[in-house]
Amino acid sequence: MSLSQLRQSVLEANLATVRHGLVLATFGNASGIDRESGRVVIKPSGVAYEAMTADHMVVTDIDGRPLDNRYKPSSDLDTHTTLYRAFTEIGAVIHTHSTYATIMAQSLMPIAPLGTTHADYFRGEIPVTRHLTPEEIEGGYVAATGEVIVETFKGRDPLEVPAVLVAGHGPFVWGRTTDEAVLNALILEEVAKMAWHSHALKPGLKPIPDSLLDYHYRRKHGSDATYGQ
Amino acid sequence: MSLSQLRQSVLEANLATVRHGLVLATFGNASGIDRESGRVVIKPSGVAYEAMTADHMVVTDIDGRPLDNRYKPSSDLDTHTTLYRAFTEIGAVIHTHSTYATIMAQSLMPIAPLGTTHADYFRGEIPVTRHLTPEEIEGGYVAATGEVIVETFKGRDPLEVPAVLVAGHGPFVWGRTTDEAVLNALILEEVAKMAWHSHALKPGLKPIPDSLLDYHYRRKHGSDATYGQ
Amino acid sequence: MSLSQLRQSVLEANLATVRHGLVLATFGNASGIDRESGRVVIKPSGVAYEAMTADHMVVTDIDGRPLDNRYKPSSDLDTHTTLYRAFTEIGAVIHTHSTYATIMAQSLMPIAPLGTTHADYFRGEIPVTRHLTPEEIEGGYVAATGEVIVETFKGRDPLEVPAVLVAGHGPFVWGRTTDEAVLNALILEEVAKMAWHSHALKPGLKPIPDSLLDYHYRRKHGSDATYGQ
Amino acid sequence: MSLSQLRQSVLEANLATVRHGLVLATFGNASGIDRESGRVVIKPSGVAYEAMTADHMVVTDIDGRPLDNRYKPSSDLDTHTTLYRAFTEIGAVIHTHSTYATIMAQSLMPIAPLGTTHADYFRGEIPVTRHLTPEEIEGGYVAATGEVIVETFKGRDPLEVPAVLVAGHGPFVWGRTTDEAVLNALILEEVAKMAWHSHALKPGLKPIPDSLLDYHYRRKHGSDATYGQ
Numbered sequence: 001m002s003l004s005q006l007r008q009s010v011l012e013a014n015l016a017t018v019r020h021g022l023v024l025a026t027f028g029n030a031s032g033i034d035r036e037s038g039r040v041v042i043k044p045s046g047v048a049y050e051a052m053t054a055d056h057m058v059v060t061d062i063d064g065r066p067l068d069n070r071y072k073p074s075s076d077l078d079t080h081t082t083l084y085r086a087f088t089e090i091g092a093v094i095h096t097h098s099t100y101a102t103i104m105a106q107s108l109m110p111i112a113p114l115g116t117t118h119a120d121y122f123r124g125e126i127p128v129t130r131h132l133t134p135e136e137i138e139g140g141y142v143a144a145t146g147e148v149i150v151e152t153f154k155g156r157d158p159l160e161v162p163a164v165l166v167a168g169h170g171p172f173v174w175g176r177t178t179d180e181a182v183l184n185a186l187i188l189e190e191v192a193k194m195a196w197h198s199h200a201l202k203p204g205l206k207p208i209p210d211s212l213l214d215y216h217y218r219r220k221h222g223s224d225a226t227y228g229q
Numbered sequence: 230m231s232l233s234q235l236r237q238s239v240l241e242a243n244l245a246t247v248r249h250g251l252v253l254a255t256f257g258n259a260s261g262i263d264r265e266s267g268r269v270v271i272k273p274s275g276v277a278y279e280a281m282t283a284d285h286m287v288v289t290d291i292d293g294r295p296l297d298n299r300y301k302p303s304s305d306l307d308t309h310t311t312l313y314r315a316f317t318e319i320g321a322v323i324h325t326h327s328t329y330a331t332i333m334a335q336s337l338m339p340i341a342p343l344g345t346t347h348a349d350y351f352r353g354e355i356p357v358t359r360h361l362t363p364e365e366i367e368g369g370y371v372a373a374t375g376e377v378i379v380e381t382f383k384g385r386d387p388l389e390v391p392a393v394l395v396a397g398h399g400p401f402v403w404g405r406t407t408d409e410a411v412l413n414a415l416i417l418e419e420v421a422k423m424a425w426h427s428h429a430l431k432p433g434l435k436p437i438p439d440s441l442l443d444y445h446y447r448r449k450h451g452s453d454a455t456y457g458q
Numbered sequence: 459m460s461l462s463q464l465r466q467s468v469l470e471a472n473l474a475t476v477r478h479g480l481v482l483a484t485f486g487n488a489s490g491i492d493r494e495s496g497r498v499v500i501k502p503s504g505v506a507y508e509a510m511t512a513d514h515m516v517v518t519d520i521d522g523r524p525l526d527n528r529y530k531p532s533s534d535l536d537t538h539t540t541l542y543r544a545f546t547e548i549g550a551v552i553h554t555h556s557t558y559a560t561i562m563a564q565s566l567m568p569i570a571p572l573g574t575t576h577a578d579y580f581r582g583e584i585p586v587t588r589h590l591t592p593e594e595i596e597g598g599y600v601a602a603t604g605e606v607i608v609e610t611f612k613g614r615d616p617l618e619v620p621a622v623l624v625a626g627h628g629p630f631v632w633g634r635t636t637d638e639a640v641l642n643a644l645i646l647e648e649v650a651k652m653a654w655h656s657h658a659l660k661p662g663l664k665p666i667p668d669s670l671l672d673y674h675y676r677r678k679h680g681s682d683a684t685y686g687q
Numbered sequence: 688m689s690l691s692q693l694r695q696s697v698l699e700a701n702l703a704t705v706r707h708g709l710v711l712a713t714f715g716n717a718s719g720i721d722r723e724s725g726r727v728v729i730k731p732s733g734v735a736y737e738a739m740t741a742d743h744m745v746v747t748d749i750d751g752r753p754l755d756n757r758y759k760p761s762s763d764l765d766t767h768t769t770l771y772r773a774f775t776e777i778g779a780v781i782h783t784h785s786t787y788a789t790i791m792a793q794s795l796m797p798i799a800p801l802g803t804t805h806a807d808y809f810r811g812e813i814p815v816t817r818h819l820t821p822e823e824i825e826g827g828y829v830a831a832t833g834e835v836i837v838e839t840f841k842g843r844d845p846l847e848v849p850a851v852l853v854a855g856h857g858p859f860v861w862g863r864t865t866d867e868a869v870l871n872a873l874i875l876e877e878v879a880k881m882a883w884h885s886h887a888l889k890p891g892l893k894p895i896p897d898s899l900l901d902y903h904y905r906r907k908h909g910s911d912a913t914y915g916q
C-alpha cells in the first residue's frame with residue numbers, strides 16, 4: 001500500500017468512528033500500519049475532525065519515532081505501536097469511547113458471547129485488562145496500556161477476538177485493515193449494548209453453546225466462510 | 230401478483246427495515262412469496278443496501294432452488310423457505326437484528342403480553358425457540374433454524390403471533406404481505422423494548438388480563454376489526 | 459375560538475406529537491373542545507399523518523355525535539368526550555404511546571414526583587388506573603377507559619395533575635389548550651423516563667419534599683407564577 | 688473581554704446546550720462574567736431559543752442587579768451570581784436538565800469517578816447537595832440553591848470538580864470560560880450516563896484507583912498537561 005493510500009484509509013477510519021457515533025468530543029483515534037515498510041500512520045493531536053485531511057495524518061516508525069514533524073501524533077500513539085509490535089498480523093488499531101463498551105470497561109465486566117452477532121465477529125469473550133499499578137501509570141502510562149493488553153491476550157489469538165476493554169478506561173479494537181477495524185468497533189458497541197441489557201435483565205446468564213459460537217464464527221472467517229446475509 | 234411487483238415489494242421491505250433502524254450493518258433480510266406460482270423472492274447476498282434495486286432480488290422456488298443465477302440469495306434463505314412450507318398462509322418473512330428483540334432472544338426471555346400495543350399485533354406471548362443441538366447446527370444450520378421455529382409454533386397460530394425469537398440469535402417476523410411483515414417487525418422492536426424495561430423494573434410482572442388481550446387483538450384483526458385510531 | 463382555528467390547533471397538536479417522537483406508527487390522537495359551542499374536534503381515523511390537513515379533522519358534539527360525516531373520528535373518541543364531560547376546565551386531550559410513559563403504564567407504576575421537572579408540571583403523583591373488568595371491556599371499552607380515568611381522579615384536580623397512565627395501555631394527557639396538552643405530553647415522557655431510571659437504580663426512592671414540590675408547582679402556576687427560566 | 692464579546696459567548700453557550708441535547712424545552716440557562724468589570728451576562732427569560740440573539744442577553748452586576756431593563760433575566764439568576772461571588776476563579780455557569788445528570792440528581796446519587804473520561808474532566812466525585820429546608824425554599828429559593836452548592840463545595844476545589852447535582856433538581860456546571868463550561872456540561876452528561884449504567888449493572892462498584900484518576904486529570908490540566916488525543 002502506498003503511503004498516500006494509508007493516510008487516506010486512516011483518515012477515513014477516524015472519520016467513520018465519528019460518523020458511527022463511537023467517539024465523544026475528540027476522544028478517539030485510529031491508526032494503520034504498512035507491514036512492508038514498517039510505517040505507522042495515526043491521527044494527529046489537536047486537529048478538529050471537521051478540518052481533518054489525509055495530510056494531517058502523522059507518520060512514524062513501528063516504535064513511534066516520527067518520520068515527519070508537521071503535526072503531533074495522537075497522545076495514545078505508544079499504545080498503538082505496542083500492539084503493532086506484539087500482534088504481528090494486525091494492520092489497524094482504533095481506540096473509541098463508545099458508550100456501552102466504555103460502560104463495560106469501567107464496570108470491569110468482560111463481554112461474554114451471548115448471541116450470534118458476537119460470534120460472527122468475536123470467537124469468545126472480549127476480555128477486560130487488569131488495572132495498571134501506580135508504578136506502571138507513572139512510568140509510561142500509554143505504552144503500559146499497550147503492554148497490559150498484550151498480557152491479557154497471552155493464550156488468545158488477537159485476530160479471533162479483535163477487541164479488548166481496558167479497565168476503567170475503554171475499548172481498543174483492531175483488524176487486518178482499517179475497514180475491518182472500523183466494522184469491529186461498530187459491532188463491539190452493539191454487542192456491548194446487548195450484553196449490558198442481557199446481564200441487567202438476567203444476572204448469571206450463560207454464554208451461547210460452543211457449537212453455535214464456532215459455527216457462526218467460521219461462517220464469516222476462515223476457509224469455509226460463506227460471507228453475507 | 231406479478232414477479233416484478235413482488236421484487237419491488239421485497240426490495241422495499243428490505244429498505245424499510247434499514248430505514249426503521251432494525252438492522253445493524255448488513256444483517257437482515259426480507260423475502261416474499263407468490264403463493265400461486267410458488268416463487269420466492271429474497272434479498273441478495275453481498276449487495277450494499279445503498280446500491281440495491283428490485284433487479285438484485287433473487288428468485289427461487291419454495292424449496293430454495295434458484296430460478297435465475299445472477300445473484301447469490303441471502304445465506305438465510307433456507308430458514309425463509311422452511312417457514313413458507315410450514316406456515317401456508319404467510320406471504321413474507323423478515324429477519325432483523327433489531328436491538329431489543331435480539332436482547333430478549335439472547336436473554337432467552339419470551340415477550341409476554343404486557344400491554345395493548347403488544348395485544349394489537351400479537352395474540353399472546355412471543356416465544357423463544359430452544360437452542361439447536363450441535364448435530365442440528367452441523368447438519369444444516371439455516372434450515373434447522375426454520376425447523377426449530379416450526380417446532381416452537383406447534384399448537385400456535387403463526388398469523389396470531391407473527392414473530393419468534395431464535396435463542397441466542399434474534400427475531401424472525403412474518404405476515405400475510407411484505408407491508409404487514411415490516412409493520413410487525415417495527416412493532417416487535419417497540420414491544421421488546423417496553424417488555425425489557427418493564428421486566429427490569431418489576432421482575433415477575435404479570436401479563437395483561439386475557440379479556441384485554443383478546444379485545445385489543447380482535448379490534449385490529451378478524452371480522453369485527455375497527456381498524457385505525 | 460372559531461371552528462377553523464380549532465381544527466388548525468388540533469391538527470398541529472396531532473402533528474406535534476409525531477414530531478416530538480411521542481407516537482409509534484399511527485397510534486395516538488389529539489382533540490380539542492370549544493366550550494362555548496360544545497364542539498369537539500378530533501383526529502380522523504385512517505388518514506396518514508403526512509397527508510393530514512385541518513380539513514380532515516372530525517367535528518362532533520360533546521357526546522361524540524358527528525356533526526359532519528366526511529371522515530371517521532379516531533376510534534378513541536369516546537374516551538376524549540368522557541373526559542371533556544367530567545373535567546370541565548380542560549380544553550384538549552392527547553393520547554400517545556410515548557415509550558417510557560407506556561412502560562410505566564404497563565408496569566402499573568405510578569410516576570412519583572422525584573424531581574423539580576415533575577413538580578413544574580404535575581402537582582404530585584401521576585396515577586395509574588385500575589384494570590377494566592371483562593364486563594367493562596365488552597360493554598363499551600373506549601368509554602369505559604374514560605370512566606376509569608375519571609374514577610382515578612376522584613379527589614384529585616385534573617388541572618394540577620394533567621395526565622394519567624391507563625393500566626396496561628398508555629398515557630392520556632390534557633390541558634387548558636392544545637399547546638398546553640402537547641407540552642404536558644412531552645414533559646410526561648421525560649418525567650417517566652427519569653422516574654424509570656431512578657426507580658431501577660434506587661428501588662424505594664422517596665419523592666421530593668412537599669415544600670419543594672409546592673414551590674416549583676406554584677412558580678409555574680397560579681397567581682404567583684414567575685414563568686420562564 | 689468586551690461586553691459585546693461576552694454577550695456573544697453567552698448566547699453561543701446557551702445555543703450549544705440546546706444543540707447538544709442537554710436541555711428539555713426551555714429549561715436551561717447559561718451565563719458568563721467579566722471579572723474585570725464585574726458584569727454578568729445571562730440568558731433572558733421568556734425568549735425562544737430559535738429567536739435568541741446576543742442582544743437579548745441580560746446584563747447585571749455580580750449581585751444580580753440589572754444594568755439594563757430591556758429583557759427579564761433568567762429566573763435562576765441568583766444561583767449564578769451566588770456561584771460567581773463564592774467561586775472567584777470561574778467565568779461561566781450553566782444549568783441544564785440533561786437527562787442522566789438529572790436522573791442522578793433526583794436519585795441522590797453522587798457520580799463516583801468510575802472511568803478515565805470522568806478523570807479527564809473531574810478530579811473525584813461529583814457531589815449531590817442536601818435538600819433545602821422548607822425555610823430555605825420559602826426564604827429565597829434561587830439564592831439558597833446557590834448557597835447549598837457553595838456549602839457542598841466546602842473543602843473542594845470548584846475548578847477541579849466543575850459540576851454539582853442539586854438534590855431533586857438537576858446539574859449546575861461551570862468553567863473558566865463559557866466554552867469550558869459547555870464542554871463540562873457535555874462530558875457530565877456522558878459521565879452520568881455511564882455511571883448510571885455501571886451502578887445499575889454492578890451495585891457497589893468501586894471508583895478507579897487514585898493513581899489513575901490523578902494521572903488522567905493531570906494529563907489534561909495544570910502545568911504538565913499533554914492535551915489532545
